[in-house]
Ligand SMILES: [Zn+2]
């Protein structure tokens with residue numbers, strides 16, 4: 001974004017309202033703004049003594065997947081931006097903590113990315129009370145109701161039960177045959 005008009009003009013300001021294609025990597029694993037989808041940028045640039053203050057919002061469409069039921073998620077997200085781009089490097093600050101005006105340009109992409117990615121949930125849900133899917137049959141628990149359950153033993157217990165009943169049968173039959181032999 002060019003800000004040449006604002007250099008060395010303290011007090012000057014500019015309102016910028018544009019639609020931009022989204023840059024890559026505005027995402028976390030399950031959720032993000034799709035690359036090249038339209039983003040509405042609405043920011044104000046204020047020239048101050050040390051640099052240019054950028055403030056405003058960027059709006060985009062988040063798409064992703066519910067971490068519980070895997071349903072698709074589509075929602076609008078608004079990223080708040082407020083950052084000072086300095087004309088000169090400040091030796092008192094770590095260089096990764098400051099943003100600079102370079103060749104009359106500022107790059108708000110890293111700011112957008114930081115603000116968005118830190119605000120995205122790592123386990124997004126399609127709705128705040130999504131309970132996910134039944135681990136037995138895969139039905140949505142939300143619609144299935146609180147009574148939904150399966151009359152099924154834990155597979156480990158089920159195997160044990162089979163084993164035990166098999167033994168009992170064998171023992172009983174062999175005991176029977178022994179007894180029959182003795183008779
Ligand atoms: Zn869900």
Ligand SMILES: [Zn+2]
Pocket residue numbers: 134135136137138139148149150
């Ligand atoms: Zn089920």
